[in-house]
Amino acid sequence: MFIDAEKTPVLTPPMSLERRLAAEHQSLNLVQRILSLFRSVGPGSDLTRLQLPPQFNLPKSHLQCYGESVYSIAGDLLGQCSEGKTSLERITAVVAWSISTTRPLVFGVSPYNPILGETHHVSRGSLNVLLEQVSHHPPVSALHATDSEANVELVWCQSPLPRFNGKLFLITMINLIIVLIVIIILKIRSLAGSGVEAVIKGYRRLNLLSHGESYELTAPSLVMKLLPMPGAEWNGTVHIRCLESGLQAELRYHRRSAVLGLGGSSSAVHGRIFHRDSKQTLREIRGRWDGEITVKDLASGKVSLLYNAKAAIAQLETPFLRNPEVLLATESAVVWAEVSAAVLRRDWDGAREAKRKVEEEQRRRRAERENEGELWEPKFFRITQSKDGDWECFPIASNVPPAPIVVYS
Template structure:
């Protein structure tokens, strides 16, 4: 990865989304509910909100690309490497299930990251794990990710498109696309889907993850199904919106091997259906509590397209709650994006991603393949 460097290039890095403290707690605003409800009064049910632009008061000080990346590299422990350490295919799939759950992070009502601009990138390393993301399409917004760990022989490739729609009393954000985890030393590939994000305005404002997640390994004929849902309390009122229930089973026969139950923000247990033994599959407090933000190790290695560079002025203003400055800085980013698009249209230039090959598939989705076989070390790092 080479580019003519600018020594004074500046990046603003903020705390990741974390179970305790972190960005979600730092930027919670007391009057956010009233402001969000007022903002959406004029939006009609069924409206596609893909191109809807939020004022900076509703933004987290980071891009959506950074949030995607953080779900991979910001974690306490080494859950991803555990996937390759399993001695049996069942142990490895079980570890992949735990890792999949660890990528679900808490979001506060009324807060959203910046929409990435076309060609925006995010490049971070954690130990021998190198993660690279690129915004490969703007209309519709499609993000691609490639992560490699040469020591653990693990590779992650995904291409996804978040599609939000307003349903009157809520916004449902469906994540289209596929995440693939390759355990190279075992010759196994795992296909993973992700839950949808529900943003509810009435009767009680809040956010929750919902829907069915499927994880499948064709080489081992093993599969997992997880249902993210609300667990109801007495008479079906209240309850915890972070419940997870599921199973691990054989794809061909449907035979259930393990049962899964719990809450993604606390503990999730797994039961061996043959022996009856119950064990802890995932502990959120150990995995995603009190996470530390990335640090800039090599300023001269930053690309001009790096998320932390593109949104530096806006993020800094949002952190300082200087909304006038944030509004001006955000408008500057958006106007530059529109100008570049107009210049390409005028010259007939066809834009192409820098790090991925992108093709539409027959289902109306996208397929992204990384150009390089491995991701190089990044100028931004996370402590192990």
């Protein structure tokens, strides 16, 4: 189903190193934002089902943010993964690309929680990227990207799983900011060390079709902490392994020290590339994901630049609509168009009303399916869930077609 001619999608700048969108929202009056919570929070409220007031929203969906980490980049790090002459060169390039998907975090604002069946389809040169929200509770997002020139395929299936440090309770990702601020307001005891770690469950699989190699990648965790200083950081160990060559990589993302929150760097990355069988370290990796990262070849002692964040994720271009006639009604930029337009002009009453309309439409569709005994199925993916709760997503089509929304290469 395509959109009505009268509906105009709202496309906003990607989350880049300059944090342009974040700067606009951080300038909002903090008291005004906190007071807006009380329209949603009351005695006996179930915080696991609350929606963020629009003052706490970035004008884009989580689905768009996932897609941006793939298609919004200066240069072609993904395509370069196929250019290495050896498996060691190729996994080194995969490590650089994996680091490039790490984007700035903002404490205090969050993208919209994608609705069931929401899609996001964008092209950049020969790279076509398609995402679909394949589950709402729990939230599960699927991504399929293909590049016909580089002969590369990317498949993601991931779901954020909040895990609390401290005496807190389980909530969905979209409510993290509400809970953190409410905790501060209510002065709950035992705050020291409290925070939220959203573990990204699922997998990322990168296929270098020209070389017959498949790489499995994990993602760092998102940590939102209260004390000693509020903030948001990437943390944990990313594992990358090539099933065919036996080569593996480990990248450790470091958060600040718990002592006054002043120790170390919140963007430091240390890691290595090694062989699965011998465990011998072949290359060492060191630096900052928002700065420069170097790689040292232990055989030759040579140190070279692996990744430069300023060159890769700064001053990124905003996608634009090229073919409105084939834009799906489920496209993120269409679903949230009225909400985003109101957020950008800081019309909070208008944004709240537009958001309510989106939520009511979803409840209406869910009720219709339940009344008719209809089981919802994704349009672009097949999904399975194991007994342990792990999800797998399989693209229905072998290639992603060019998108109506594009970004300059």
